[in-house]
Amino acid sequence: MLPKLLAPAGNMDKLIMAVEYGADEIYFAGKSMGMRAGGKNFSQKELEEGIEYCHKHGRKSNITVNIVPHNDDLIGIEEYLKYLQKIGADALIVADPGLIDIVKQTVPDMRIHLSTQANTTNYHTANFWYRQGVNRIVLARELTFKEIEEIVKKSPKDLEFETFVHGAMCISYSGRCLLSSFMTGRFSNKGDCAQACRWKYNIVEEKRPGEYYPIEENDEGTFIMNSKDMCMVEHLDRFKEIGIKALKIEGRNKSEYYTAIAVRSYRNALDELEKPREERNTVYWKEELEKSSHRDFSYGFFFGNPYKDGQLYNTSSSYIRTYDVVGIIRSYDKGTKTALIEQRNKFSEGDLLECFGPKGRHFEVIAKNMQDEAGNKIDSAPHPQQMIKIEMNEEVEPYFILRKKVD
Known part of the structure; x- marks a missing residue:
């Protein structure tokens, strides 16, 4: 099983x-x-x-x-x-x-x-x-x-x-940490962790305020935690x-x-x-x-x-992000082969997008024949949660996701 x-x-x-x-x-x-x-x-x-x-x-x-x-x-x-x-x-x-x-x-x-x-x-x-x-x-x-x-x-x-x-x-x-509460007053073990382990640290000698010494050879500090x-x-x-x-x-x-x-x-x-x-x-x-x-x-x-x-000793805690989600499919009209999409990030006519659902591999889509919800022709979707329509030959279902590679 x-x-x-x-x-x-x-x-x-x-x-x-x-x-x-x-x-x-x-x-x-x-x-x-x-x-x-x-x-x-x-x-x-x-x-x-x-x-x-x-x-x-x-x-x-x-x-x-x-x-x-x-x-x-x-x-x-x-x-x-x-x-x-x-x-x-x-x-x-x-x-x-x-x-x-x-x-x-x-x-x-x-x-x-x-x-x-x-x-x-x-x-x-x-x-x-x-x-x-x-x-x-x-x-x-x-x-x-x-x-x-x-x-x-x-x-x-x-x-x-x-x-x-x-x-x-x-x-x-296993997450039993006191660092956050000690440094910020936010109690990790009560669900309010400030993620102090992700911060950038240097050493300061007591009698030399303002003089920062990296703990390792990295002029951005260290990320030992x-x-x-x-x-x-x-x-x-x-x-x-x-x-x-x-x-x-x-x-x-x-x-x-x-x-x-x-x-x-x-x-x-x-x-x-x-x-x-x-x-x-x-x-x-x-x-x-x-x-x-x-x-x-x-x-x-x-x-x-x-x-x-x-551990990531020589870099910040910033996430690696190579794709943005640009829309979530809300419905699909098989007759007109048109998908109704709720926008999440801006995309424009002619953009190369990837679409995927729960099963199977993703497939590529060119954003074309973009319209607003009233059917007016548009060149881009810049407004958060804007409802738009695009032509899609592949049949999709609600909750399929469109994403775009980050430049």
């Missing part, structure tokens, strides 16, 4: 994109208790709509309540948990042992997924959490395939394991072999385009595991992931400690 594919959703648009592009489970948060306070997250009404949308399409909804709470954070928690159960949440992602105890007492039938924030790195710890009622463990990111295989073998058969396979890595152990992004799309068969039940994509604060590209690539690569190796398109899916905004890729800790290969 193939592992389940988990996708992030920072808002309803990203949730819809994750579902449409093939995620089995979506993880998202309400306005409190989630580890991505910087994102808009979901109001109560949106939580209900999101869960309903998942269920309508046969997908699971995993709600994050995985901050490391202080006393004040627990005020009203029982009512919130009961509400999540009432609206149909399939599982809760939890990190704190006290909060797990509250979940077991308040909503005893709710599935509990242990967050990577709990730092599970060995089978004794896995067995401990199983005895506390945990159904699935999101393993620490600092584990090798060999270590994970031993954990799975020495744990109960009905205990599920989940691992991150794609997205940003953290310099601190700046981790590469993880990308494991080439090694999904290994996760299947060792019994991992779920594979997780990071990125609730990233764009709809990122969500679509990441889910599409991993969905197709996973499905292709049932084909002979020579018929798989792994190289293509890796190339597609490189077309989303990302840092340099690494394999994380799966093949051992990456040491310097896991």
Whole structure:
């Protein structure tokens, strides 16, 4: 059986994109208790709509309540948990042992997924959490395939394991960081990380203010804590072999385009595991992931400690961006072979675009016969979320995406 594919959703648009592009489970948060306070997250009404949308399409909804709470954070928690159960949440992602105890007492039938924030790195710890009622463990990111295989073998058969396979890595152990709170007063473990590890640093001697010394030979400073992004799309068969039940994509604060590209690539690569190796398109899916905004890729800790290969020592934390999403297909008229597109970035008549949907490879499109929604001829689409029409001979469906290579 193939592992389940988990996708992030920072808002309803990203949730819809994750579902449409093939995620089995979506993880998202309400306005409190989630580890991505910087994102808009979901109001109560949106939580209900999101869960309903998942269920309508046969997908699971995993709600994050995985901050490391202080006393004040627990005020009203029982009512919130009961509400999540009432609206149909399939599982809760939890990190704190006290909060797990509250979940077991308040909503005893709710599935509990242990967050990577709990730092599970060995089978004794896995067995401990199983005895506390945990159904699935999101393993620490600092584990090798060999270590994970031993954990799975020495744990109960009905205990599920989940691992991150794609997205940003953290310099601190599975995200348990105090640097942000120390430097900015923003608490990483309560979902408000300032990403101080991505900043540029120099040394200043106390009696020589204003004289900055680079920590290494680089006149722009140093980036000793700046981790590469993880990308494991080439090694999904290994996760299947060792019994991992779920594979997780990071990125609730990233764009709809990122969500679509990441889910599409991993969905197709996973499905292709049932084909002979020579018929798989792994190289293509890796190339597609490189077309989303990302840092340099690494394999994380799966093949051992990456040491310097896991860090970006001589560059800033700026993302690599080679393509812009320029529009999302909203409808297609087969008779006139015309697509209605909601604009995301400017493009013009004659531009070479790439179009893709959930399945199969992308194809090229020349932007031609551009019209506004009223049918008036236009030369470009400069206005955000402008509705336009272009001629497209290839049949497309809603949520297909148009992108343009960045000059």
